[in-house]
Amino acid sequence: MFIDPFIIRSINRSELRKRILLYLNEIYPNATYLAEIARVVKSDPSNVKGALVGLGNRYNGYSSLVSLGLVEIIEDSGFKYYRLSEYGKKVVELLRSYHTYYNKFM
Protein backbone atom coordinates (compact mmCIF):
# COMPACT_ATOMS: atom_id res chain seq x y z
CA MET A 1 0.00 0.00 0.00
CA PHE A 2 1.75 3.15 -1.19
CA ILE A 3 1.38 6.23 0.98
CA ASP A 4 1.99 9.56 -0.68
CA PRO A 5 4.43 11.52 1.50
CA PHE A 6 2.77 14.76 0.38
CA ILE A 7 -0.43 13.61 2.11
CA ILE A 8 1.41 12.96 5.36
CA ARG A 9 3.22 16.29 5.13
CA SER A 10 -0.04 18.10 4.38
CA ILE A 11 -1.86 16.47 7.32
CA ASN A 12 1.04 17.21 9.63
CA ARG A 13 0.60 20.90 8.83
CA SER A 14 -3.15 20.77 9.48
CA GLU A 15 -3.67 20.69 13.24
CA LEU A 16 -7.40 19.87 13.11
CA ARG A 17 -7.09 16.98 10.65
CA LYS A 18 -4.18 15.62 12.68
CA ARG A 19 -6.14 15.80 15.96
CA ILE A 20 -9.13 14.03 14.35
CA LEU A 21 -6.92 11.24 13.03
CA LEU A 22 -5.17 10.79 16.37
CA TYR A 23 -8.51 10.59 18.18
CA LEU A 24 -9.96 8.08 15.70
CA ASN A 25 -6.77 6.08 16.09
CA GLU A 26 -7.18 6.12 19.86
CA ILE A 27 -10.67 4.59 19.65
CA TYR A 28 -9.89 2.30 16.69
CA PRO A 29 -11.53 -0.02 15.60
CA ASN A 30 -14.57 1.75 16.99
CA ALA A 31 -16.41 4.42 15.06
CA THR A 32 -17.91 7.59 16.47
CA TYR A 33 -20.20 10.43 15.44
CA LEU A 34 -19.41 13.95 14.38
CA ALA A 35 -20.46 15.80 17.55
CA GLU A 36 -18.34 13.50 19.71
CA ILE A 37 -15.27 14.06 17.54
CA ALA A 38 -15.84 17.83 17.68
CA ARG A 39 -16.11 17.70 21.48
CA VAL A 40 -12.88 15.70 21.90
CA VAL A 41 -10.79 17.72 19.45
CA LYS A 42 -12.27 20.94 20.87
CA SER A 43 -13.48 22.35 17.59
CA ASP A 44 -16.69 23.46 15.97
CA PRO A 45 -18.75 20.58 14.40
CA SER A 46 -18.86 22.43 11.06
CA ASN A 47 -15.06 22.64 10.97
CA VAL A 48 -14.82 18.96 11.86
CA LYS A 49 -17.31 18.09 9.13
CA GLY A 50 -15.20 20.13 6.70
CA ALA A 51 -12.06 18.24 7.70
CA LEU A 52 -13.84 14.89 7.42
CA VAL A 53 -15.86 15.22 4.21
CA GLY A 54 -15.15 18.68 2.76
CA LEU A 55 -17.09 21.87 3.03
CA GLY A 56 -17.22 24.49 0.28
CA ASN A 57 -13.78 25.76 -0.55
CA ARG A 58 -12.27 24.59 2.70
CA TYR A 59 -11.05 21.01 2.72
CA ASN A 60 -12.06 20.31 -0.86
CA GLY A 61 -12.22 16.84 -2.38
CA TYR A 62 -8.45 16.63 -2.48
CA SER A 63 -7.86 17.19 1.17
CA SER A 64 -10.78 15.88 3.24
CA LEU A 65 -9.96 12.84 5.34
CA VAL A 66 -12.73 10.74 3.76
CA SER A 67 -11.76 11.55 0.17
CA LEU A 68 -8.12 10.80 0.99
CA GLY A 69 -9.27 7.37 2.16
CA LEU A 70 -8.02 7.89 5.71
CA VAL A 71 -11.45 7.84 7.35
CA GLU A 72 -14.47 5.76 6.36
CA ILE A 73 -18.15 6.53 6.94
CA ILE A 74 -20.40 3.88 8.43
CA GLU A 75 -24.13 4.50 8.01
CA ASP A 76 -26.46 2.87 10.49
CA SER A 77 -30.17 3.58 10.97
CA GLY A 78 -29.83 6.97 9.34
CA PHE A 79 -26.84 7.96 11.47
CA LYS A 80 -23.33 8.51 10.19
CA TYR A 81 -20.32 7.28 12.11
CA TYR A 82 -16.67 7.86 11.29
CA ARG A 83 -13.88 5.32 11.67
CA LEU A 84 -10.20 5.30 10.82
CA SER A 85 -9.53 3.13 7.75
CA GLU A 86 -6.69 0.58 7.59
CA TYR A 87 -4.89 3.01 5.31
CA GLY A 88 -5.51 5.83 7.79
CA LYS A 89 -4.06 3.68 10.57
CA LYS A 90 -0.82 3.31 8.61
CA VAL A 91 -0.72 7.06 8.01
CA VAL A 92 -1.15 7.74 11.74
CA GLU A 93 1.71 5.34 12.53
CA LEU A 94 3.96 7.23 10.13
CA LEU A 95 2.81 10.63 11.43
CA ARG A 96 3.89 9.53 14.89
CA SER A 97 7.24 8.22 13.67
CA TYR A 98 7.92 11.46 11.80
CA HIS A 99 6.80 13.77 14.60
CA THR A 100 10.31 14.79 15.73
CA TYR A 101 11.64 14.85 12.19
CA TYR A 102 8.88 17.14 10.95
CA ASN A 103 9.30 19.46 13.92
CA LYS A 104 13.00 19.68 13.32
CA PHE A 105 13.26 19.86 9.56
CA MET A 106 10.02 21.20 8.09
Add this chain to the structure above:
Amino acid sequence: MNSSIKKLDINLAMIVQLSMLHLIQIGLKYGVFRELTTKRHYSDVLTAIPVRNKPLLKSLLDTYSKLGILEKGVNELVGSDFSYILALNSADNKYLLPDWVPLFEEIYKMVDYAFISPQHPKILMDFDKDADFWDMRLALELNNVYRRIIVSIGEIKDEMRVLDLGCGSISPVEIGKFLGPNGEYVGVDFSPGIISIAKQRIQNSGFDWVTLKEVDIKAIRPKTRYDIVIISFVLEYVDNIQKVVKNAMEVLEEKGKLIIVEPFRENYPNIEAWEFFERLTREFVEFPKKSSIIESLENDGYTYRVQELGKSILIIEKL
Protein backbone atom coordinates in the same frame (compact mmCIF):
# COMPACT_ATOMS: atom_id res chain seq x y z
CA MET B 1 17.04 -18.67 3.48
CA ASN B 2 17.56 -19.76 -0.12
CA SER B 3 14.11 -18.61 -1.12
CA SER B 4 14.73 -15.21 0.51
CA ILE B 5 17.96 -14.82 -1.46
CA LYS B 6 16.12 -15.74 -4.63
CA LYS B 7 13.36 -13.28 -3.76
CA LEU B 8 15.89 -10.50 -3.30
CA ASP B 9 17.70 -11.21 -6.57
CA ILE B 10 14.55 -11.63 -8.66
CA ASN B 11 13.03 -8.38 -7.41
CA LEU B 12 16.24 -6.44 -7.93
CA ALA B 13 16.42 -7.80 -11.48
CA MET B 14 12.80 -6.76 -12.01
CA ILE B 15 13.58 -3.22 -10.81
CA VAL B 16 16.25 -3.06 -13.51
CA GLN B 17 13.77 -4.31 -16.12
CA LEU B 18 11.04 -1.89 -15.12
CA SER B 19 13.56 0.97 -15.06
CA MET B 20 14.59 0.02 -18.58
CA LEU B 21 11.01 0.32 -19.80
CA HIS B 22 10.53 3.67 -18.07
CA LEU B 23 13.79 4.93 -19.48
CA ILE B 24 12.55 4.16 -22.98
CA GLN B 25 9.22 5.79 -22.17
CA ILE B 26 11.07 9.00 -21.24
CA GLY B 27 12.84 8.97 -24.61
CA LEU B 28 9.50 8.64 -26.38
CA LYS B 29 7.83 11.28 -24.25
CA TYR B 30 10.51 13.93 -24.81
CA GLY B 31 11.09 13.15 -28.49
CA VAL B 32 14.67 12.00 -27.93
CA PHE B 33 14.57 9.11 -30.40
CA ARG B 34 12.93 11.28 -33.07
CA GLU B 35 15.83 13.75 -32.77
CA LEU B 36 18.38 10.99 -33.26
CA THR B 37 17.21 9.44 -36.53
CA THR B 38 20.23 11.03 -38.22
CA LYS B 39 23.68 11.75 -36.87
CA ARG B 40 23.61 14.97 -34.86
CA HIS B 41 26.08 17.04 -32.94
CA TYR B 42 25.74 16.46 -29.18
CA SER B 43 25.06 20.12 -28.41
CA ASP B 44 22.42 20.35 -31.18
CA VAL B 45 20.54 17.41 -29.63
CA LEU B 46 20.71 19.03 -26.19
CA THR B 47 19.32 22.26 -27.64
CA ALA B 48 16.61 20.61 -29.75
CA ILE B 49 14.98 18.66 -26.92
CA PRO B 50 12.81 21.12 -25.01
CA VAL B 51 13.68 20.44 -21.39
CA ARG B 52 15.18 22.97 -18.99
CA ASN B 53 17.44 20.66 -17.02
CA LYS B 54 20.14 20.00 -19.62
CA PRO B 55 22.55 18.16 -17.24
CA LEU B 56 19.77 15.61 -16.62
CA LEU B 57 19.17 15.32 -20.36
CA LYS B 58 22.89 14.72 -20.83
CA SER B 59 22.74 12.02 -18.15
CA LEU B 60 19.81 10.42 -20.04
CA LEU B 61 21.73 10.45 -23.33
CA ASP B 62 24.82 8.99 -21.65
CA THR B 63 22.67 6.25 -20.14
CA TYR B 64 21.16 5.45 -23.56
CA SER B 65 24.67 5.25 -24.93
CA LYS B 66 25.81 2.84 -22.17
CA LEU B 67 22.77 0.66 -22.85
CA GLY B 68 23.34 0.62 -26.61
CA ILE B 69 20.14 2.54 -27.37
CA LEU B 70 22.19 5.18 -29.18
CA GLU B 71 25.70 5.40 -30.55
CA LYS B 72 28.03 8.08 -29.33
CA GLY B 73 30.99 9.27 -31.38
CA VAL B 74 33.23 12.27 -30.75
CA ASN B 75 30.59 14.94 -30.04
CA GLU B 76 28.10 13.09 -32.24
CA LEU B 77 25.04 11.00 -31.50
CA VAL B 78 22.80 8.75 -33.52
CA GLY B 79 20.08 6.27 -32.59
CA SER B 80 20.80 2.53 -32.82
CA ASP B 81 18.52 -0.34 -33.68
CA PHE B 82 17.57 -1.64 -30.31
CA SER B 83 15.32 -4.33 -28.94
CA TYR B 84 14.60 -5.36 -25.41
CA ILE B 85 12.89 -8.41 -24.00
CA LEU B 86 11.29 -8.16 -20.59
CA ALA B 87 11.66 -11.56 -19.01
CA LEU B 88 8.90 -12.91 -16.77
CA ASN B 89 9.82 -16.40 -15.72
CA SER B 90 6.67 -18.20 -14.60
CA ALA B 91 8.58 -20.32 -12.10
CA ASP B 92 10.01 -17.19 -10.47
CA ASN B 93 6.87 -15.08 -10.43
CA LYS B 94 5.93 -16.34 -6.98
CA TYR B 95 8.94 -14.42 -5.64
CA LEU B 96 7.81 -11.07 -7.04
CA LEU B 97 6.90 -8.53 -4.39
CA PRO B 98 4.30 -5.92 -5.31
CA ASP B 99 5.00 -3.12 -2.85
CA TRP B 100 8.14 -1.65 -4.44
CA VAL B 101 6.32 -1.04 -7.74
CA PRO B 102 4.19 2.00 -6.72
CA LEU B 103 7.13 3.50 -4.90
CA PHE B 104 9.38 3.18 -7.94
CA GLU B 105 6.59 4.61 -10.09
CA GLU B 106 6.83 7.72 -7.91
CA ILE B 107 10.56 7.86 -8.56
CA TYR B 108 10.03 7.42 -12.32
CA LYS B 109 7.55 10.32 -12.25
CA MET B 110 10.06 12.52 -10.43
CA VAL B 111 12.17 12.63 -13.60
CA ASP B 112 9.47 14.76 -15.25
CA TYR B 113 9.74 17.26 -12.41
CA ALA B 114 13.53 17.07 -12.47
CA PHE B 115 13.48 18.01 -16.17
CA ILE B 116 11.68 21.23 -15.13
CA SER B 117 14.07 21.98 -12.27
CA PRO B 118 16.57 19.91 -10.25
CA GLN B 119 15.21 21.61 -7.12
CA HIS B 120 11.56 20.85 -7.91
CA PRO B 121 9.63 20.22 -4.65
CA LYS B 122 8.11 17.02 -6.04
CA ILE B 123 11.50 15.35 -6.19
CA LEU B 124 11.74 13.38 -2.97
CA MET B 125 15.18 11.87 -3.17
CA ASP B 126 17.17 14.02 -0.75
CA PHE B 127 18.32 11.97 2.24
CA ASP B 128 17.63 14.73 4.69
CA LYS B 129 14.84 16.90 3.26
CA ASP B 130 12.91 13.81 2.13
CA ALA B 131 13.79 11.45 4.96
CA ASP B 132 10.08 10.51 5.19
CA PHE B 133 10.09 9.22 1.61
CA TRP B 134 13.36 7.35 2.27
CA ASP B 135 11.78 5.84 5.36
CA MET B 136 8.86 4.54 3.28
CA ARG B 137 11.33 3.14 0.80
CA LEU B 138 13.34 1.44 3.51
CA ALA B 139 10.15 -0.05 4.96
CA LEU B 140 9.38 -2.01 1.76
CA GLU B 141 9.09 -5.77 2.02
CA LEU B 142 12.07 -6.05 -0.33
CA ASN B 143 14.20 -4.39 2.36
CA ASN B 144 12.70 -6.60 5.05
CA VAL B 145 13.77 -9.60 2.97
CA TYR B 146 17.44 -8.65 3.03
CA ARG B 147 17.26 -7.65 6.71
CA ARG B 148 16.05 -11.15 7.53
CA ILE B 149 18.86 -12.61 5.42
CA ILE B 150 21.41 -10.49 7.30
CA VAL B 151 20.05 -11.62 10.68
CA SER B 152 20.16 -15.23 9.53
CA ILE B 153 23.69 -15.08 8.06
CA GLY B 154 25.06 -13.17 11.05
CA GLU B 155 23.15 -15.39 13.50
CA ILE B 156 22.43 -12.10 15.25
CA LYS B 157 21.38 -12.52 18.87
CA ASP B 158 21.82 -10.94 22.28
CA GLU B 159 25.39 -10.49 23.54
CA MET B 160 26.64 -9.72 20.02
CA ARG B 161 28.04 -6.42 18.83
CA VAL B 162 26.73 -5.19 15.48
CA LEU B 163 27.81 -2.14 13.51
CA ASP B 164 25.47 -1.06 10.70
CA LEU B 165 27.08 1.39 8.29
CA GLY B 166 24.42 3.48 6.56
CA CYS B 167 21.76 2.03 8.86
CA GLY B 168 18.76 4.06 7.61
CA SER B 169 15.63 4.46 9.69
CA ILE B 170 14.20 0.92 9.84
CA SER B 171 17.12 -1.47 10.47
CA PRO B 172 17.93 -0.06 13.94
CA VAL B 173 14.58 -1.48 15.10
CA GLU B 174 14.23 -4.45 12.76
CA ILE B 175 17.78 -5.74 13.28
CA GLY B 176 18.22 -4.20 16.73
CA LYS B 177 15.28 -6.25 18.06
CA PHE B 178 17.31 -9.45 17.66
CA LEU B 179 19.88 -8.15 20.13
CA GLY B 180 19.18 -7.41 23.75
CA PRO B 181 20.46 -5.60 26.84
CA ASN B 182 23.67 -7.65 26.78
CA GLY B 183 24.40 -6.82 23.16
CA GLU B 184 25.00 -3.67 21.19
CA TYR B 185 23.78 -2.35 17.86
CA VAL B 186 25.46 0.79 16.58
CA GLY B 187 23.85 2.40 13.55
CA VAL B 188 25.67 5.07 11.58
CA ASP B 189 24.05 7.29 8.97
CA PHE B 190 24.99 10.71 7.64
CA SER B 191 21.43 12.03 7.28
CA PRO B 192 20.12 13.91 10.35
CA GLY B 193 16.55 13.40 9.09
CA ILE B 194 16.87 9.63 8.83
CA ILE B 195 18.65 9.41 12.19
CA SER B 196 15.90 11.51 13.75
CA ILE B 197 13.16 9.11 12.52
CA ALA B 198 15.20 6.09 13.64
CA LYS B 199 15.76 7.61 17.10
CA GLN B 200 12.03 8.20 17.52
CA ARG B 201 11.35 4.53 16.72
CA ILE B 202 14.10 3.30 19.04
CA GLN B 203 12.70 5.48 21.82
CA ASN B 204 9.21 4.06 21.21
CA SER B 205 10.60 0.49 21.27
CA GLY B 206 12.75 1.03 24.36
CA PHE B 207 15.82 -0.64 22.83
CA ASP B 208 18.50 0.98 24.96
CA TRP B 209 21.17 -1.30 23.46
CA VAL B 210 20.76 0.54 20.16
CA THR B 211 22.97 3.61 19.60
CA LEU B 212 22.61 5.84 16.57
CA LYS B 213 25.26 8.20 15.28
CA GLU B 214 25.01 10.88 12.65
CA VAL B 215 28.35 10.40 10.90
CA ASP B 216 29.58 9.93 7.34
CA ILE B 217 30.63 6.29 7.07
CA LYS B 218 33.89 7.33 5.39
CA ALA B 219 34.83 9.26 8.51
CA ILE B 220 34.13 6.62 11.18
CA ARG B 221 36.91 5.72 13.58
CA PRO B 222 35.28 3.31 16.05
CA LYS B 223 37.39 2.00 18.89
CA THR B 224 35.10 -0.93 19.71
CA ARG B 225 35.36 -4.24 17.87
CA TYR B 226 32.26 -5.81 16.37
CA ASP B 227 31.13 -9.36 15.62
CA ILE B 228 29.13 -8.24 12.59
CA VAL B 229 29.47 -5.24 10.31
CA ILE B 230 26.60 -4.58 7.90
CA ILE B 231 26.79 -2.60 4.67
CA SER B 232 23.50 -2.72 2.81
CA PHE B 233 22.64 -0.50 -0.16
CA VAL B 234 25.24 2.07 0.84
CA LEU B 235 28.30 1.64 -1.36
CA GLU B 236 26.50 3.24 -4.32
CA TYR B 237 26.76 6.55 -2.45
CA VAL B 238 30.46 6.21 -1.73
CA ASP B 239 33.22 7.41 -4.03
CA ASN B 240 35.95 5.55 -2.15
CA ILE B 241 34.79 1.97 -1.59
CA GLN B 242 38.23 0.85 -0.50
CA LYS B 243 38.23 3.23 2.48
CA VAL B 244 34.82 2.07 3.67
CA VAL B 245 35.67 -1.62 3.30
CA LYS B 246 38.98 -1.03 5.09
CA ASN B 247 37.23 0.73 8.00
CA ALA B 248 34.71 -2.11 8.20
CA MET B 249 37.41 -4.78 8.27
CA GLU B 250 39.44 -2.88 10.84
CA VAL B 251 36.65 -2.88 13.41
CA LEU B 252 35.76 -6.56 12.92
CA GLU B 253 36.70 -9.09 15.54
CA GLU B 254 38.67 -12.09 14.36
CA LYS B 255 36.14 -14.56 12.87
CA GLY B 256 33.74 -11.63 12.60
CA LYS B 257 31.67 -11.17 9.45
CA LEU B 258 31.24 -8.25 7.13
CA ILE B 259 27.90 -8.68 5.33
CA ILE B 260 27.46 -6.64 2.18
CA VAL B 261 24.12 -6.46 0.33
CA GLU B 262 24.18 -4.66 -3.01
CA PRO B 263 22.96 -5.25 -6.56
CA PHE B 264 26.50 -5.97 -7.76
CA ARG B 265 26.73 -4.53 -11.21
CA GLU B 266 28.44 -7.58 -12.78
CA ASN B 267 25.31 -9.58 -11.91
CA TYR B 268 22.67 -7.18 -13.19
CA PRO B 269 22.88 -6.40 -16.92
CA ASN B 270 21.45 -2.98 -17.86
CA ILE B 271 21.71 -1.73 -14.27
CA GLU B 272 22.55 1.68 -15.77
CA ALA B 273 18.79 2.08 -16.40
CA TRP B 274 18.06 1.88 -12.67
CA GLU B 275 21.05 4.12 -11.92
CA PHE B 276 19.66 6.90 -14.08
CA PHE B 277 16.73 7.27 -11.66
CA GLU B 278 18.84 6.90 -8.53
CA ARG B 279 20.97 9.84 -9.70
CA LEU B 280 18.10 12.07 -8.58
CA THR B 281 19.82 11.63 -5.23
CA ARG B 282 22.77 14.01 -5.31
CA GLU B 283 25.14 11.63 -3.51
CA PHE B 284 24.55 8.65 -5.83
CA VAL B 285 27.73 7.44 -7.55
CA GLU B 286 27.02 3.98 -9.01
CA PHE B 287 26.18 0.49 -7.84
CA PRO B 288 29.40 -1.25 -6.81
CA LYS B 289 31.21 -4.07 -8.50
CA LYS B 290 31.81 -7.17 -6.45
CA SER B 291 35.33 -7.21 -7.89
CA SER B 292 36.05 -3.70 -6.47
CA ILE B 293 35.29 -4.99 -2.98
CA ILE B 294 37.51 -8.06 -3.37
CA GLU B 295 40.23 -5.84 -4.83
CA SER B 296 39.99 -3.53 -1.81
CA LEU B 297 40.45 -6.47 0.52
CA GLU B 298 43.45 -7.70 -1.46
CA ASN B 299 45.05 -4.25 -1.49
CA ASP B 300 44.69 -3.86 2.24
CA GLY B 301 46.28 -7.24 2.89
CA TYR B 302 43.54 -8.77 5.00
CA THR B 303 43.27 -12.50 5.52
CA TYR B 304 39.68 -13.34 4.83
CA ARG B 305 37.26 -15.89 3.48
CA VAL B 306 34.60 -14.69 1.08
CA GLN B 307 31.30 -16.32 0.28
CA GLU B 308 28.82 -15.16 -2.32
CA LEU B 309 25.10 -15.81 -1.82
CA GLY B 310 22.97 -15.31 -4.90
CA LYS B 311 23.67 -12.20 -6.93
CA SER B 312 23.55 -9.55 -4.23
CA ILE B 313 25.21 -10.75 -1.03
CA LEU B 314 28.85 -11.07 -0.05
CA ILE B 315 29.92 -12.46 3.31
CA ILE B 316 33.49 -11.67 4.23
CA GLU B 317 34.85 -13.45 7.26
CA LYS B 318 37.95 -11.97 8.88
CA LEU B 319 40.47 -14.70 9.65
